[in-house]
Amino acid sequence: MKDKIIIPLQKESDVFDATDMALRMAADTGFARLDCNLIATAVSEIATNVIRYAKKGIVRIAMTDNRKGLSILVEDKGPGIDDPHKALEDGYTTTKTSLGVGMGAARRAMDYFSVRSGPRAGTRVSMKKYLPIPDAEIEYGIVSLPDDGHHLNGDGYVIHEFGGDRVLLSVIDGLGQGHNAYLSSMLVKEVIEANHHCALDNILYKCDTALKGKGELFGAAIGLMLIRPRSIQYAAVGDTFLQFLSGDRTRILSQRGLIGQFRMPVVKVVKMVCRQNNMVVVLCTDGIRDHFSAKDLPVDAQAQVIADHIMTNYRREFGDATVLVTKFNKTV
Numbered sequence: 001m002k003d004k005i006i007i008p009l010q011k012e013s014d015v016f017d018a019t020d021m022a023l024r025m026a027a028d029t030g031f032a033r034l035d036c037n038l039i040a041t042a043v044s045e046i047a048t049n050v051i052r053y054a055k056k057g058i059v060r061i062a063m064t065d066n067r068k069g070l071s072i073l074v075e076d077k078g079p080g081i082d083d084p085h086k087a088l089e090d091g092y093t094t095t096k097t098s099l100g101v102g103m104g105a106a107r108r109a110m111d112y113f114s115v116r117s118g119p120r121a122g123t124r125v126s127m128k129k130y131l132p133i134p135d136a137e138i139e140y141g142i143v144s145l146p147d148d149g150h151h152l153n154g155d156g157y158v159i160h161e162f163g164g165d166r167v168l169l170s171v172i173d174g175l176g177q178g179h180n181a182y183l184s185s186m187l188v189k190e191v192i193e194a195n196h197h198c199a200l201d202n203i204l205y206k207c208d209t210a211l212k213g214k215g216e217l218f219g220a221a222i223g224l225m226l227i228r229p230r231s232i233q234y235a236a237v238g239d240t241f242l243q244f245l246s247g248d249r250t251r252i253l254s255q256r257g258l259i260g261q262f263r264m265p266v267v268k269v270v271k272m273v274c275r276q277n278n279m280v281v282v283l284c285t286d287g288i289r290d291h292f293s294a295k296d297l298p299v300d301a302q303a304q305v306i307a308d309h310i311m312t313n314y315r316r317e318f319g320d321a322t323v324l325v326t327k328f329n330k331t332v
Contacts, residue, residue: 004062009050009076018059019044022072025061029070030131039070039129042106046074046125049102054078054123068164069111069130074123081117111162130164138167138227141307141325145287147177147318154181155285155320156189160196167227168196171240171322173285175219175258181320184211184218184260192224200224200235201267204259211260219260223283227274227326232281235269239286245294245306246279253290280306280327287321289314303327 005025007018022043026036043059050057057076064071107113112128146153154174161167172188174181191207198206204222211218221238234242236254243251257265280299284290292314297306307325315321 004060007059007061009047009057009059009074010055012051015044015047015051018047018061022059022061022070026070026129029063031070031129035129038109039072042109042127042129043072043074045102045106046127050074050076050078050123064128064130064164066164069128072110072127072129074125074127077122080119080121080123081115082119130162133161133165133167136329138326138328139303140169141303141305141327142323143307143311144322145311145315145320147287147320150178150320152179152182153320154178154185155287155322156185157283157322157324158189158192159324160193162196165229167326168192169225169227169283169324169326171223171283171285171324173221173238173240173287173320173322175217175261177320180217184214184220187211187214187218188220188222188259192222200226200233200269204235204237204267205264208259208264214260216261219258221254221285222259223254223285225281225283225326227328230274232272232274233269234272235267237265237267241284241290243282243284243290243292244279245282245297245299250293251290278327278329280325282306282310283324283326284310285320285322287316287319288323289316 005021007021008014019040023036023040026039047059054076060073062071110127110129114126117123140159142157144153144155144157154177156172158170170192172185174184187210188207191210192203195203195206203224207222211220221240223236223240223242225242226233234252237257237259238254240254241251252270255265255268288310298309303325307323310323
């Protein structure tokens with residue numbers, strides 16, 4: 001498989017060629033059939049726009065720098081787009097024959113999507129799609145239960161893989177229990193996922209701003225962990241904790257305070273070099289008692305089995321409870 005392909009766009013049949021090449025390269029890279037089709041659809045939508053509006057342009061398809069996915073660049077020197085942000089909205093179109101869903105559909109299909117354009121300045125669309133981290137390298141176990149007296153769970157969690165070799169994990173404990181706690185945790189989850197590419201302290205500050213905008217009944221304790229190749233970062237405010245079941249470290253507690261309430265503390269990000277394979281890391285909210293260690297758990301079992309064991313044996317009598325276990329057999 002070639003690392004880079006350039007396809008000129010000058011006629012409608014070139015759109016088919018670009019789409020077919022994207023499909024082939026995606027399959028050769030290792031994408032599943034659904035993701036191959038999503039990549040091909042995104043290329044087809046954007047390349048069709050080039051022929052329709054700019055008459056000619058080029059498509060470049062290449063491996064990403066870390067070789068964990070595909071990078072696609074579509075360029076033209078046409079009339080450009082007056083408002084690139086508006087063009088991404090479903091229903092936006094400048095022609096009566098278009099449904100106006102092409103740009104938005106392409107953005108949803110890809111992990112990264114960027115448009116640079118302006119009147120009479122041409123258009124440059126950059127897209128990236130990454131392979132998921134293989135199950136053989138990393139696995140997750142999650143149990144999240146509401147307080148017995150409530151139907152809604154005030155806890156939440158995030159597992160967000162991105163970039164082909166990174167994963168952002170979080171446990172969230174909404175203030176109190178019940179409806180408002182649930183709304184707090186759901187809002188925090190949305191903010192974390194939308195800003196997964198930001199530094200951990202920046203994500204927590206954004207969560208604080210979002211919660212304060214909802215009023216005094218909203219708040220949350222948040223634990224964040226970023227796993228990157230050969231490194232782990234951790235930042236947390238409120239009553240959550242991080243527990244290592246292997247390696248040199250054991251337990252790292254969060255900073256005191258509460259996101260969305262009172263004055264936000266200066267967030268400290270703990271950075272650790274990860275040299276060891278077969279590591280098991282546990283993130284918990286305060287519904288889990290923190291006095292377990294590796295010798296108390298079936299650390300050689302699957303991540304979900306470990307999570308189930310912790311919830312069964314270390315859950316507190318009252319309150320929402322969440323345990324998120326990450327087990328990686330090699331450094332991602």
